[in-house]
Amino acid sequence: MKKMNCTNCGAGLVKDENGDYHCEHCGSTFVGQKEKNIIFIQNNYYRTEDRDTRTVSPSSTVAFTRKKVRASVYVTALIIIVVAILCSVLIPMAVVKATPQEITYYASEGGYLLVNDEIYENSFTCKLNEKDTIKVQAIAYEHYYFSHWEDTNTYEIDDYSTSLREDHKDGTNARSYTAYFSQVSKYTLKYLAGTGGYISGATTQTVWSGESGTEVTAIANTGYLFNGWSDGVSTASRTDTNVYQNETVTAKFKVTFNSGDGTQANPYTIANMEQFLHFVSNNRSSEYYKLTTNLNFEEVSTLTFNGMNFSGHFDGDGHTISNLSKSSSQSISAAKNRSLFNTLSSAEIKNLNIRDCTILDAVKKEDYRGILAKKITGNTSIINCDFTNVSLDVINDSSLHAGVIAGLIDSNSNVTIEDCTVNDFTFSTNNDYTTYIGGLVGYVKSGCTITLNNNTVTNASAVTLANLKVRTFYVGGLIGYSNTPQSSITLSSNTSSFITTGLEHDYGEYSDIVIYQDSINY
Numbered sequence: 247m248k249k250m251n252c253t254n255c256g257a258g259l260v261k262d263e264n265g266d267y268h269c270e271h272c273g274s275t276f277v278g279q280k281e282k283n284i285i286f287i288q289n290n291y292y293r294t295e296d297r298d299t300r301t302v303s304p305s306s307t308v309a310f311t312r313k314k315v316r317a318s319v320y321v322t323a324l325i326i327i328v329v330a331i332l333c334s335v336l337i338p339m340a341v342v343k344a345t346p347q348e349i350t351y352y353a354s355e356g357g358y359l360l361v362n363d364e365i366y367e368n369s370f371t372c373k374l375n376e377k378d379t380i381k382v383q384a385i386a387y388e389h390y391y392f393s394h395w396e397d398t399n400t401y402e403i404d405d406y407s408t409s410l411r412e413d414h415k416d417g418t419n420a421r422s423y424t425a426y427f428s429q430v431s432k433y434t435l436k437y438l439a440g441t442g443g444y445i446s447g448a449t450t451q452t453v454w455s456g457e458s459g460t461e462v463t464a465i466a467n468t469g470y471l472f473n474g475w476s477d478g479v480s481t482a483s484r485t486d487t488n489v490y491q492n493e494t495v496t497a498k499f500k501v502t503f504n505s506g507d508g509t510q511a512n513p514y515t516i517a518n519m520e521q522f523l524h525f526v527s528n529n530r531s532s533e534y535y536k537l538t539t540n541l542n543f544e545e546v547s548t549l550t551f552n553g554m555n556f557s558g559h560f561d562g563d564g565h566t567i568s569n570l571s572k573s574s575s576q577s578i579s580a581a582k583n584r585s586l587f588n589t590l591s592s593a594e595i596k597n598l599n600i601r602d603c604t605i606l607d608a609v610k611k612e613d614y615r616g617i618l619a620k621k622i623t624g625n626t627s628i629i630n631c632d633f634t635n636v637s638l639d640v641i642n643d644s645s646l647h648a649g650v651i652a653g654l655i656d657s658n659s660n661v662t663i664e665d666c667t668v669n670d671f672t673f674s675t676n677n678d679y680t681t682y683i684g685g686l687v688g689y690v691k692s693g694c695t696i697t698l699n700n701n702t703v704t705n706a707s708a709v710t711l712a713n714l715k716v717r718t719f720y721v722g723g724l725i726g727y728s729n730t731p732q733s734s735i736t737l738s739s740n741t742s743s744f745i746t747t748g749l750e751h752d753y754g755e756y757s758d759i760v761i762y763q764d765s766i767n768y
């Protein structure tokens with residue numbers, strides 16, 4: 247074994263019990279073991295390739311160890327730098343992974359949050375660790391709907407378009423999101439009633455979009471029938487469903503009779519002007535009608551009335567029809583001044599009063615004029631009717647037949663007129679052709695059977711314009727002229743008087759009840 251020498255003075259080294267070496271001359275201490283391949287020289291480290299016993303000169307040994315020291319310092323520095331870099335990256339990453347992320351969810355007005363089947367009315371906060379997941383659903387209250395999620399920090403609408411969202415941890419910064427809800431629209435339903443009825447139920451309703459209103463029913467007043475809604479619904483009761491807009495609808499009603507079924511025992515009753523006009527356009531053959539009120543045509547603001555053809559039974563029940571043409575812009579005068587009835591065909595009229603009526607007829611070439619009717623045909627009865635202060639003012643350019651009850655009784659008719667009264671009747675015309683005028687009927691055609699019983703005509707007069715050269719003017723207290731022999735006219739307890747004025751030759755009063763094949767010629 248070779249002896250170890252001190253690198254400082256060259257003296258020999260002495261090994262102690264710990265395995266360290268001491269210089270016998272200068273006192274330097276050398277620490278180390280062979281297996282470590284490292285010796286310590288005055289607190290400096292020197293790496294050697296081999297520490298097997300060998301002789302090393304002080305100069306070579308120092309040179310060798312200095313070279314090794316420089317290499318070791320560089321390596322150590324590099325190691326330190328690498329470790330520092332790794333620490334700057336790995337340690338923060340480790341910190342991030344270890345720190346949970348806080349997320350808060352808010353619910354705006356109109357909804358709430360549902361997390362793991364738990365309800366949170368205002369907000370919910372959670373902390374997510376690595377690989378954690380949270381699912382939050384925004385639930386709208388009734389009459390609201392989910393609109394969108396919004397990032398509470400950036401105020402930007404979140405990508406989530408559905409109410410359910412799923413979030414993961416993406417860092418350590420706190421996040422928050424708000425679920426927004428919008429209120430469902432409200433719409434208004436309005437139900438109006440037209441003339442003749444009313445609405446049962448809420449007439450104004452506020453309904454949420456897509457929902458249904460409550461039931462309403464259109465109910466007709468007496469004398470009217472429900473006739474559908476303005477939007478086409480045909481049932482009187484309705485419930486509007488799936489409402490998505492404002493809507494106003496009107497219940498329509500049509501006039502019918504006040505009561506009755508049209509039989510003799512239970513006639514249709516007419517209680518107002520609207521029902522009378524309904525009767526005018528909707529009467530049916532052989533049915534029975536009764537007037538239960540007075541009718542004043544002057545009270546009607548607008549009226550289209552062209553008379554009617556009637557073949558049923560009409561009972562005035564003692565009531566009065568008045569002012570048929572008092573206004574030049576209303577009632578019959580606005581409708582060519584027709585008679586109350588155009589034609590009575592196998593009809594019965596009874597217990598009716600007509601007063602204060604002036605038929606101002608400017609229609610030419612209509613040969614028949616009357617207050618009650620223009621013409622009578624078939625088996626017809628006029629019973630207990632009164633006509634007071636009535637007049638006919640007729641313009642014509644052909645033969646004219648005029649009377650209070652009718653201008654003409656047509657051929658082969660069987661007509662009874664009894665218990666009727668005419669008081670204050672005036673007839674005037676500018677007609678320059680043959681004229682037939684009677685207190686009751688103007689002209690009776692051939693083949694008729696006429697019964698006149700207990701009728702009275704007073705204060706009746708016929709006036710023509712002066713200087714007219716009327717060819718033939720037939721005047722009779724009851725009937726102006728008849729082609730039916732007097733043997734076919736039964737007269738009983740009738741009285742009449744008729745005065746003509748304004749003629750070229752005034753013959754004064756004519757009391758003849760019927761003029762038959764006789765005339766006044768000028």
